[in-house]
Amino acid sequence: MLTGFKSLVRKASSVFTPTKAQTYPIIIPRKQHSLSRQDMSPNAVKVLYRLNKAGYDAYLVGGCIRDHLIDIEPKDFDVVTNATPEEVHAIFSNSRLIGRRFRLVHVTFGREIIEVSTFRANTAQEETPSPGATQTSLKDKDSARSTHGIILRDNVYGNIEEDAERRDFTFNALYYNVQDFSIHDYCGGLADIKNKQIRIIGDPKQRYQEDPVRMLRAIRFAGKLGFQIEASTAAPIKEMAHLLDHIPPARLFEEVLKLLGSGNGIRTFALLREYGLFRYLFPDTDALLQSGWKRDDIDPEAFILRGLKNTDERIQSGKSTAPYFLYAILMWPSVVLRHEEFQAQGMPVTPALHQAANMVLDNQVASTAIPRRFSTPMREIWDMQLRLPKRYGKRAFQLLEHPRFRAGFDFLLIREQSGTELNDLGAWWEAFQHGNENQQRDLIKQIDSRSNNNEGPKKRRPRRRRKSNAPQRDISSDS
Template sequence: MLAGFKSLVRKATSLFGSDESRKLPLEIPRDKHTFSRKNISPNALKVLYRLHEAGFDAYLVGGCIRDHLIDIEPKDFDVVTNATPEQAHALFSNSRLIGRRFKLVHVTYGREMIEVSTFRANTAAQQPAEMDQKKSLKDKDTAKSSHGIILRDNVYGSIEEDAERRDFTFNALYYNIADFSINDYCGGLEDIANRQIRIIGDPRQRYQEDPVRMLRAIRFAAKLNFEIEAETAAPIKEMAHLLDHIPPARLFEEVLKLLGSGYGAATYTLLREYGLFRYLFPDTDALLKSGWHRKDIDPEAFILQGLNNTDQRIQSGRSTAPYFLYAILLWPSVSLRHEEFEKQGLPEMPALHQAATMVLDNQVASTAIPRRFSTPMREIWDLQFRLPKRYGKRALTLLHHPRFRAAYDFLLIREQSGTEMGGLGDWWTNFQQAPENQQRDLINKADERKTDGVKPKRRRPRRRKNNAKQTPEE
C-alpha cells in the first residue's frame, strides 16, 4: 500500500509540473502520463473510435482514469460525448436508449456494457437564453422535486459544463481519444495525490440536488481509503435526512454498491459514523443504538463478521448474492422480533415467520427488496432453526435444500461472531465431506434421543377406515 502511494505521488508530481502549469483546466499530453490504450477495454475503444470517426468528441471519464492513477486495475469504462443520446444510439446497432432521469446509451458486447452519456450542463446555473435553440424541448428537459432533488436532467452542454456538474473532483478527469491527453477540469489530480474526496461546488447545494452523493462519498472513502475533505464532510450528518426522499428502489441498488463491492465492513462503519445508516436500515440502527443483545447473538459483532466474510469472498474473486447481504443486516432485528413473539405465546416457527414479515415490511419502506430476494432471505432464516435437527432423514433432506449452502455459511458467521452452537458448524462441515456410511454415524451421534438413552417413540400404523357399510345391531 505504501509503495503504491509513493508511486502515486511521483506520478502526480510529474503530471503537475510547475505551479504555473497547474491552472485549470489542466491538459496532460500523452508523453506526460501513464494511462494508455493498453489500459482500456477493447470494446470501450471501439465505442470511442466510432464516435470520433463520426465527427463527435469522445472521452473516457471518471473512475477508470482515477483507478489507474492509484494503482487499481480499471474495470468500468464510461464514455462521454457531445453527441446526443439519439445520435449515439444511431451509430450502434448493439445499443439501446435508457433512462428518464438521465438519458443514456448502453452499448453491449456480450456480457460487457459500455455506458455513453452526453455532456450535460449545470441546470441550476443555466439560463434559458443560453440553451441551444436547435435542441428540442425534450432535450432541455429538467425537473426538481419540492425538496430540491433533481428528478430529470437532460440539458446538454459543453465538456467544461459537464465537468462542473460531476460529483467529485477525481471523477472529472477526461481521456481524449483524439490526442490521448488527460484533461483535469476541477483539480482531481491534486486531490488524488492528497488522497482526499472533495465534492465539486457547494456541498450543501450538491447534496440537496442529489442526496445519494453523500452515500457515494462514503463508498469512495471506504474503497480508496481516502479521507473526506472537511468541507465536503461537514454537512452530511445534518443533511442525511434527505435520503428519506430518495425512492426505495434506488436506495436498494445503492446499498448493493455500498456493501457488496468488497469493502462492506469499512463502509458500514462510515455509514454509522456519518449518521446515514439509519436511513438505509432504520430497524437495525435502532436496535444497535438500544444496546440489545442476548447470549446467542451480539448484533454488532454478527454484522461486522458477516460483512468481513463477504468482503473476503468478493476480494478473492467469488460472488455473493444480494439477498445474503440483506439477510445478515436484518437478522438481529428478526431475532429481536422472534423473541417478542415467542414471549407472547407463539410457537417457534410461527413466531419466526411473523418476525420476518414484520422486519421485511418495515425495511421495504426504506430500501425496496424484490420478492426474488426476500424469499431466499426467509429460507436462510428458517434453516437456522432446522439445521440443528439432524436426526433421521432430515440431515440428507436439508443437504439438498436449494438454500442449504447459503444457510450453512450464515450459520458459520453466527458461530464466528460468538454465538455458541455446540459445534453445529463443524458437524455440518464434516457431514458434507463424509462418505455415506460415516454420514449415518454422524446422524446417530447427533440424535439427542439416542445419546440420552431414550428410545424414539415408534409411530403406530394408521388404521384404515372401514368404508363398508356396517349393519346396525338389533
C-alpha cells in the same frame, strides 16, 4: 497504491498543486502520464474512435481514469460526448437508449456494456422550487426538481466544461482524449488524488440537496479508496442525511449493494454509522444497534461485523457473493428480536419466525426496496437456522439436498463465529458434508435425538381402531 500516479507526475509534478491563479483545464500530454490504450477496454476505444469518425468529440471519463492512477484495475469504462443520445444510438446498431432521469446510451459488446452519456449543463445555479410546487423546470422541459430541491430529471446538454462542473467529485472530472492521448483535469482531481482526499465540486450543501445519494458516494469512495473526506465536503452530511428519505427505495437498494458488497464493507459500515446515514438505509437494524440490545445467543453488532468480514474476504479473493445473503445478514438481528417477541405472545417457534420475517421485511422495503427474487432466498436462509439442528432420521440427507443449504450453512457458521453457541453444529455439518455414506450414518447415530433440545421425533402412540356403531350382523341366521 498510487505508483501509477507517481509515474504520471514524473515530468509534471508542479501542475498538481494548483494555486488560486491556476487555470483549468490542466492538460497532461501522453509522455507525462502512464495511461495507455492497453489499459483500457478495447470496446471503449472502439466507441471513442467511431464517435470521432462521425465528427463528434468523445472522451473516457471518471472512474476508469481515477482507478488507473491509484493502481486499481478499472471495471467500468464510461464515455462522454457532444453527440445527443439519439445521435449516438443512430451510430451504433448494437445500442439502446435507457433512462428517464438521465438519458443514456448502452452500447453492448457481448457481456460488456459501454455507457455513453452526453455533455450536460450544470443546473446547480438554478433556483429551488418554492414550497407547494410539485416540480419546477430548469432551463427547459428536460430538467426538473422536486419540492426538496432534488433533481428529478437532468437532460439539459452543454459543453465539456459544464459537464465537468456538474460531476460529483473532483477526481471524477478527469477526461481522456483518444485523439492525442492526453488527460484533461477540469476541477483539481489530480491534486486531490495526490492528497488522498475526496472533495465535492461546488457548494457541498447545494450538491447534496440536488442529489442526496452523493453523500453515500462520498462514503463509498472513502471506504473503497482509503481516502479522507475533505472537511467542507464532510461537514453538511449529518445535518442533510434525512434527505435520503426522499430517494426512491429501489435506487437505495442498488446503492447498498455498492456500499457494502464491494469488498470494503467493514470500513464502509463504520463510516455510514459515523455520519448518521445507516439509519436511513436500515432503520430497524440501526435502532437495534443504538439500543444496545443483545442476548446470550446473539450480539447484533458482532454478528453484522462478522458477516461483512466474510463478504469482504470472499470478494477480495475473487469469489462471488449474493445480494440476498448480505441483506439477510444485516436484517437477522431484527428478525431474532421480533421472533422472541412473537414467541413471548405464545406463538409456536416456526410460525413466530415466519411472522418476524414478514414484519422485518415489510418495514425494510419502505427504505430500500428488496425484489422478491432476493426476499424469498432470505426467508429460506433464516428458516434454515431452525431446520439445521434437526438432523435425525432422513432429515440430514434431505437438508443437504436443499437448494439453500450452502447459504444456510455459511450463515450458521457466521452465527457461531460471532459468538452464538450452537453446540458445534457447524462442525457436525462440515463433517457430514464431506463424509461418505457410512460416516454420515454414524454421525446421525451419535445424535441423542431424545435429549438434544427435544429435536428428535416424538414417539407416536399406536392408533386405536375405531368401533363401528353399525348393528352387528347375526351370521348364524344365514342359510
